[in-house]
């Protein structure tokens with residue numbers, strides 16, 4: 001059997017751009033995934049333009065040297081403003097800690113650069129709103145790094161829900177557990193301060209779960225929540241002295257979407273035994289869907305129609321294949337799986353399509369503001385001990 005690669009998402013170059021010249025800000029975990037996505041995007045989507053990796057910024061000299069060589073950037077710098085204001089750069093990837101996003105986005109937008117920014121958008125609602133305004137004012141395209149909603153599985157689930165396959169949604173039960181902060185000796189970092197991270201597990205991990213819930217089921221109507229910090233002090237990375245933790249380790253929330261459907265969710269970075277348990281069960285009037293990112297190449301589907309025999313009906317496993325969104329851009333064979341970095345490539349594909357076709361990228365800064373509003377409502381509900389109506 002001849003297996004064909006199906007190229008989906010190929011953009012038209014409606015604005016006559018010759019090439020995209022890229023600057024990457026921050027070269028940790030996310031900087032690496034953005035850069036690999038920039039490198040692989042042209043082949044994956046058959047882009048009608050070339051991509052040039054022009055400049056890499058990081059505060060750490062060793063990081064700069066290692067990755068400049070590894071990824072073949074034309075230049076490196078310890079000055080992010082130089083990248084944001086450069087004449088030979090069209091687009092920036094913001095992959096630095098949360099507290100830097102607003103300042104970098106502002107400088108890049110003012111200099112006419114399109115912006116692919118990591119989540120969460122910002123550390124405060126004021127900064128998030130300012131990011132929306134400055135991008136709108138300068139007419140630049142924006143995209144936020146909510147990569148999990150770009151996986152073929154999640155896009156397939158989104159299509160099933162949108163087509164009414166499982167009927168009206170009645171309940172979203174979401175969970176996101178990782179165990180990377182379980183050890184109380186994990187050092188203090190920017191993620192644990194209100195100024196640096198903004199929020200703790202809520203902003204870092206909960207932002208993925210909350211955005212996914214909103215993308216699949218619609219905006220929140222009301223919410224009540226409880227945030228908790230279990231390890232209230234952690235050692236400073238260089239001195240070992242104990243420092244106060246200002247942000248949450250975990251939260252649970254209960255609420256309703258505007259549709260009236262109920263949601264329940266829990267997120268923790270103290271989730272013993274879990275590496276990437278971002279998942280949900282969505283129940284509808286005609287069926288249900290279960291997903292767990294630790295098994296991102298499959299989802300569970302229950303269909304009530306034709307399943308009335310109680311002794312045999314139940315959930316079935318659907319393995320992702322080339323008939324699901326974007327899988328065929330990478331692999332022609334079903335069940336062979338794609339990975340984390342492929343989601344980042346699908347994300348950059350959506351972003352570049354929006355740039356070349358002068359269209360809306362999803363989720364852009366404006367969409368992100370809806371997520372930030374829901375995240376803030378969960379924080380406020382716990383702080384104030386009351387239901388919040390959005």
Ligand SMILES: NC(=O)c1ccc[n+]([C@@H]2O[C@H](COP(=O)([O-])OP(=O)(O)OC[C@H]3O[C@@H](n4cnc5c(N)ncnc54)[C@H](O)[C@@H]3O)[C@@H](O)[C@H]2O)c1
Pocket residue numbers: 025026027028029030031058059060063095096097098100118119120145146147204
């Ligand atoms: N989309 C996702 O799945 C995902 C996953 C992890 C992190 N993130 C987000 O990506 C961003 C970066 O996270 P990461 O995990 O890549 O972090 P990281 O610590 O691995 O990398 C951050 C890099 O930024 C550099 N940096 C630049 N300016 C800095 C400054 N002022 N202070 C400290 N470091 C500075 C650091 O040297 C480091 O190389 C955060 O906003 C985070 O929430 C997203």
